[in-house]
Amino acid sequence: MESSVQxxxxxxxxxxxxxxxxxxDRLAAILQEMEYLNTIGKSFVAAIDRFQVHRALLAAxxxxxxxxxxxxxxxxxxxxxxxxxxxxxxxxxxxxxxERIASAASVMDFPAVSVKELANAxxxxxxxxxxxxxxxxxxxxxMIGGAEIGSFLNIPLTVENRIVGMLSLFxxxxxxxxxxxxxxxxxxxxxxxxxLENVRLREQETALxxxxxxxxxxxxxxxxxxAEGLLITNERGGITLLNVSAQHLLAQAQLDLKxxxxxxKLALASNVSWLHKLxxxxxxxxxxVTVMNQELIAGEAGESVPLTLSIxxxxxxxxxxxxxxxxxxxxxxxxxxxxxxxxxxxxxxVSVVSHxxxxxxxxxxGYTQHLIRRIERRLRxxxxxxxxQSSAISVVDLPESYDLRSLGIIQSQAxxxxxxxxxxxxxxxxxxxxxxLQYSSFYLADVLAESIRxxxxxxxxxxxxxxxxxxxxxxxxxxxxxxxxIGNILDNAIKYSPQGGLVxxxxxxxxxxxxxxxxxxxxxxxxxYLDHIFxxxxxxxxxxxxxxxxxxxxxxxxxxxxxxxxxxxxVTNNKGLGCTFSFTVPVAAHAD
Ligand code: ADP
Numbered sequence: 001m002e003s004s005v006q007x008x009x010x011x012x013x014x015x016x017x018x019x020x021x022x023x024x025d026r027l028a029a030i031l032q033e034m035e036y037l038n039t040i041g042k043s044f045v046a047a048i049d050r051f052q053v054h055r056a057l058l059a060a061x062x063x064x065x066x067x068x069x070x071x072x073x074x075x076x077x078x079x080x081x082x083x084x085x086x087x088x089x090x091x092x093x094x095x096x097x098x099e100r101i102a103s104a105a106s107v108m109d110f111p112a113v114s115v116k117e118l119a120n121a122x123x124x125x126x127x128x129x130x131x132x133x134x135x136x137x138x139x140x141x142x143m144i145g146g147a148e149i150g151s152f153l154n155i156p157l158t159v160e161n162r163i164v165g166m167l168s169l170f171x172x173x174x175x176x177x178x179x180x181x182x183x184x185x186x187x188x189x190x191x192x193x194x195x196l197e198n199v200r201l202r203e204q205e206t207a208l209x210x211x212x213x214x215x216x217x218x219x220x221x222x223x224x225x226x227a228e229g230l231l232i233t234n235e236r237g238g239i240t241l242l243n244v245s246a247q248h249l250l251a252q253a254q255l256d257l258k259x260x261x262x263x264x265k266l267a268l269a270s271n272v273s274w275l276h277k278l279x280x281x282x283x284x285x286x287x288x289v290t291v292m293n294q295e296l297i298a299g300e301a302g303e304s305v306p307l308t309l310s311i312x313x314x315x316x317x318x319x320x321x322x323x324x325x326x327x328x329x330x331x332x333x334x335x336x337x338x339x340x341x342x343x344x345x346x347x348x349x350v351s352v353v354s355h356x357x358x359x360x361x362x363x364x365x366g367y368t369q370h371l372i373r374r375i376e377r378r379l380r381x382x383x384x385x386x387x388x389q390s391s392a393i394s395v396v397d398l399p400e401s402y403d404l405r406s407l408g409i410i411q412s413q414a415x416x417x418x419x420x421x422x423x424x425x426x427x428x429x430x431x432x433x434x435x436x437l438q439y440s441s442f443y444l445a446d447v448l449a450e451s452i453r454x455x456x457x458x459x460x461x462x463x464x465x466x467x468x469x470x471x472x473x474x475x476x477x478x479x480x481x482x483x484x485x486i487g488n489i490l491d492n493a494i495k496y497s498p499q500g501g502l503v504x505x506x507x508x509x510x511x512x513x514x515x516x517x518x519x520x521x522x523x524x525x526x527x528x529y530l531d532h533i534f535x536x537x538x539x540x541x542x543x544x545x546x547x548x549x550x551x552x553x554x555x556x557x558x559x560x561x562x563x564x565x566x567x568x569x570x571v572t573n574n575k576g577l578g579c580t581f582s583f584t585v586p587v588a589a590h591a592d
Pocket of ligand 1: 492524540541549550552553554579
C-alpha cells in the first residue's frame with residue numbers, strides 16, 4: 001500500500017524549480033502548476049458529498065507529500081472529525097492524532113473540546129481494506145503504521161474569512177511536511193473548505209426540502225381524509241383544490257366540479273341556482289370578508305329534507321405581503337342535512353303536541369268565560385236586590401265575587417298558556433317562512449287597551465298605564481297577531497318585574513310608523529344579552545332571571561310577526577331599572 005502511495009507522482013516545489021532550471025522554461029512550470037490546480041479544482045467542484053471531497057483532498061495532497069493520514073475537524077455543533085488514512089494505522093497512532101487535534105483546536109480558538117469528545121465524534125473515512133475493524137483484527141506484522149507521530153501540519157479551513165474547521169496532516173516520519181509547499185497546501189485546504197461548505201449547504205437544502213415534502217404530504221393526507229368538504233380557489237374564483245369529501249358532496253348534488261373550473265362561469269352556464277349562491281359566497285370572500293355558515297339547499301326541491309350544505313369561506317392572504325388582495329379563498333362545506341332532518345322532526349313534534357294542547361285549552365277558556373258571565377249576571381242581580389232592600393252588605397264581600405276573581409286569574413293564565421302554545425305552533429311557521437298574515441282594518445288603541453285589560457287581571461301588583469299620543473290609531477294589520485305581539489311583551493314586562501311597579505304602554509307616531517313602547521321597572525337585561533334575546537329559544541341565564549319559567553320563544557315569534565308587517569323591534573335598558581321594548585308598524589294601509 002505504501003509503495004503504491006509513494007509511486008504516485010510527487011509534485012514538489014523543488015521539482016518545479018529543478019524543471020525550471022533544467023529547461024529554463026518558467027512558463028512551462030507555471031502551466032504545470034495551473035494544470036495541477038485546475039485538475040484538483042475540478043475534482044472538488046464535482047464532489048457531491050463529503051466523502052467525495054475527502055477523496056479529492058487525499059488525491060491532491062498525495063501529489064505533494066507521502067504521509068500517513070489527514071483529518072478534517074469541522075466546527076459544527078457537535079464537532080465532526082473525519083479521519084482519512086492513506087494506509088492502515090495503529091490504534092496508538094490514531095489516539096495520538098486525536099490528542100494533537102484537540103490541542104491544536106484550542107490554539108486555533110475553537111470552542112473547548114476534550115480528547116474523549118473528539119474520539120467519540122470521530123469517523124474513519126477509509127476504503128474497506130483500510131477499515132478500523134480490519135486493522136484491529138489484522139496480525140501485527142500486517143500493520144504498517146507505527147505508534148508515534150513524526151510530523152504533522154495544521155491548516156485552518158476558511159470560507160469567506162470565516163474559520164469553519166481545521167485540516168491536519170500526519171506522518172510517522174519527521175520532516176515530511178515541507179514548508180515550501182505550505183502555500184500550495186493552504187490553497188488545497190481552501191478548495192476543500194469551499195467544497196465542504198457547498199456540501200453542507202446542499203445537505204441543509206435537501207433536509208429542508210425533505211421536511212417541506214413531509215409537511216406537504218401530511219397536509220395532503222389531512223385534507224383528503226377530512227370529513228368536511230374543502231374547496232380552494234385562486235384569486236379569480238377558479239377552483240384549485242377540491243378534497244374527496246367536497247367532490248362527494250357535489251356529486252350528490254349532481255354536480256361534477258373539477259379542479260381549475262372557474263366557478264362563476266360554471267354558475268352562469270348552468271341552471272343550478274345554488275351554484276350562483278356558492279359563487280356569490282366565494283366572490284364575497286374574495287373581497288376580504290369571512291363568510292360564516294351560509295346554508296345552501298343543494299338537493300332537489302321536491303325532497304322532504306333536501307341536501308343542505310353549510311358553507312364558510314375565508315380569504316387567503318399571501319403571508320409575504322402585508323396588505324394584499326386575497327390570493328384565493330378557502331371554503332369549508334358541511335353537510336347539515338341530518339341536522340335539518342332532526343330539526344324538521346322536532347318542529348313536527350312540537351306542532352302536533354301544540355295542536356293537541358289547543359283543544360283542551362279552548363274548552364277551559366270557553367267554560368271559564370261562561371262561568372264568569374254567569375257569576376257576573378248573578379252578582380248584578382244580587383246587587384240590584386240589595387239596592388232595592390237598601391242593604392248595607394257590599395257584593396265585593398260575597399263568595400261569588402271571590403269566585404269571579406279566581407276565574408279571572410284562570411282566564412288570564414289560560415290566555416298566557418294559549419300564547420305559549422301559539423308560540424310553539426308559530427315556531428314552525430316562522431321556521432319554514434309560512435307566517436301568513438290576515439290583514440284587516442282596526443284601531444291599534446283598542447288592541448292595546450284589550451291586551452292591557454287582560455294582562456292587568458292577573459297582575460295585581462302592577463299598574464299598567466296606557467299613554468296614547470296620537471289622534472287616529474287606525475291601522476291595517478293582522479289584528480290577532482298584533483294582540484299576540486303586545487300580549488307577549490306585556491306578559492314579559494309583568495313576569496320580569498316581580499316587585500310589581502309601573503308598566504307604561506305608549507303609542508306614538510314616528511316617520512310614517514306607529515311606535516309602541518312598553519316600559520317596565522323590573523330586572524332589566526344586561527348589555528351583553530341585548531343582541532341575543534330575539535333569538536330562538538334564547539333565555540338570559542343569570543341569577544336574576546333563572547327563577548322565571550319560560551321557553552325563550554315569545555320574543556322570537558314576536559320579532560317575526562313585527563318584521564312580517566314591515567316593522568322593527570328592539571329593546572333598551574333603563575339605567576338599572578327595567579327595560580323598554582319598542583316596535584314599529586307602518587301606518588299606511590297594507591297594499592295587497
Ligand atoms: P321566555 O319564555 O323565556 O320569557 P322570551 O322570548 O319571551 O322567552 O324572552 C326571552 C328572554 O328575554 C327571557 O328569558 C328573559 O331573560 C328576557 N326578557 C324578555 N323580556 C324581558 C323583560 N321585560 N325584562 C327582563 N328580561 C326580559
